[in-house]
Amino acid sequence: MSIQPLLAHVQSSSLKSDAPEFQIGDTVDVHVRILEGDKERIQIFTGIVIARRGQGTSENFTVRRIVAGEGVERIFPIHSPKIAKVEIVRRAIVRRAKLYYLRDRIGKQAFRLKERPIEKKKETGRARTRVKARKARQAAAATEEAAAPEKKKRRRKTKKTAGDAES
DSSP: OOHHHHHHHHHHHTSOTTOOOOOTTOEEEEEEEEEETTEEEEEEEEEEEEEEEOOGGGOEEEEEEEETTEEEEEEEETTOTTEEEEEEEEEEEOSOSOOGGGGGOOGGGGGOOEEEOOOOOOOOTHHHHHHHHHHHHHHHHHHHHHHSOOOOOOOOOOOOOHHHHHO
16 A cells, blocks of 8 residues: 555545635634633634645645734644634635735735625525525515505594693
8 A cells, every 4th residue: 555545544534524615815713722721712813814825634824913013923724623613704805825915014004905795605406496485475465465456544533632632
């Protein structure tokens, strides 16, 4: 047995099945597990993804944020058990694979990237037919209302009280 299939088998066992899907320029919340003595807590590191590199178990990404006027970057392995989850806060339109030019920016310019809307997943199968059926019911109800003759609305006469007479 050659070494390549053996390495591929070992690496595939340590890959996360639910690896996060994010891109360069996205603002993310990285939930990191931290052990303090015998207790475990989760710390959130929020920043812009400026780089991704590697593949397989050695794939990692760099997140940059500004803390007290100072730029802080952390490199996280994507398939690490120390990362609880990665949440996408905001997506951005970028034209580069690496955003190292953000290191030279100061203040608001350090995270000024054009926002990209988060795409919603398309309905498939049953969900799509349910949506179509609901729209058909709504259209039928609208046509029924338009076809029905208008009924006169009766106004109730209210008794006038002493306070109404004066005003």
